[in-house]
Amino acid sequence: MKKQDMIFGIHAFEALLSTSPERIIELWLLQGRDDERLQPLVARAEAFGVTVQLASRKVLDDKAQSSQHQGIVARVKAAKVLNEADLDELLAITEVPFLLILDGVTDPHNLGACLRNADAAGVQGIIVPKDNSVGLTSTVSKVACGAAETVPLFQVTNLARTMRHLQDKGIWIIGTAGEADCELYQAELKGPLAIAMGAEDKGLRRLTREGCDTLVSIPMAGSVSSLNVSVATGVCLFEAVRQRLG
Numbered sequence: 001m002k003k004q005d006m007i008f009g010i011h012a013f014e015a016l017l018s019t020s021p022e023r024i025i026e027l028w029l030l031q032g033r034d035d036e037r038l039q040p041l042v043a044r045a046e047a048f049g050v051t052v053q054l055a056s057r058k059v060l061d062d063k064a065q066s067s068q069h070q071g072i073v074a075r076v077k078a079a080k081v082l083n084e085a086d087l088d089e090l091l092a093i094t095e096v097p098f099l100l101i102l103d104g105v106t107d108p109h110n111l112g113a114c115l116r117n118a119d120a121a122g123v124q125g126i127i128v129p130k131d132n133s134v135g136l137t138s139t140v141s142k143v144a145c146g147a148a149e150t151v152p153l154f155q156v157t158n159l160a161r162t163m164r165h166l167q168d169k170g171i172w173i174i175g176t177a178g179e180a181d182c183e184l185y186q187a188e189l190k191g192p193l194a195i196a197m198g199a200e201d202k203g204l205r206r207l208t209r210e211g212c213d214t215l216v217s218i219p220m221a222g223s224v225s226s227l228n229v230s231v232a233t234g235v236c237l238f239e240a241v242r243q244r245l246g
């Protein structure tokens, strides 16, 4: 298990400061970058006793292993890995669960975008299988624009078992698959709900698919056979939000 990680980019760093500043070990700022967005963040970090080090673009690129750091890179203690017990704690305090299941998403950009969608839609947690899924990497955190720090990600050993556990607690599980007969817009998405999305290449695994209460499809008007998983996640979550607010 990783003990440390890098978080970079203005939104990700701002969310880190707001949710868990105690994780910050070291902070580097781009030499000569003195803009209005970074200064308040630096002041807040310094108030937590963090020493800010100035560094060249090359050093920051190397530390972030990316050039997308917007002039700010932090070395942090790795986030706690959440598991089935943590999920139960969440369920115990959540009146109407609204959850997202990602069955084997492996691309960090997709997980980051799903986290961002989930945060915006008010999803209380994302559940992923521990194996064959990407975890909370630096890239995920950057792409999530702060949502990796706000939306809990539960890594479970046996997804099919966790799904049965959710159902025992009264949560309805809607799976998504392009070939499903029922369209998303016909499905009832109010009440305790988990929406399950499949992997980039193979979609939902057989056991996951069979464990869902219903399968729905997003109607496709053109010639492509499927949407990118993060786009499909956004479509499904915001249809649920529309129904739940109505």
Ligand SMILES: C[S@@+](CC[C@H](N)C(=O)[O-])C[C@H]1O[C@@H](n2cnc3c(N)ncnc32)[C@H](O)[C@@H]1O
Pocket (backbone or CB within 6 Å): 176, 177, 178, 179, 196, 197, 198, 199, 200, 201, 202, 203, 204, 216, 217, 218, 219, 220, 225, 226, 227, 228, 229, 230, 232, 233
């Ligand atoms: C790129 S697609 C996977 C395509 C894969 N070849 C398959 O057979 O499912 C990744 C995931 O996005 C969701 N998705 C994409 N397009 C969809 C659609 N038109 N209807 C429902 N879900 C869709 C599903 O969760 C799917 O498993």
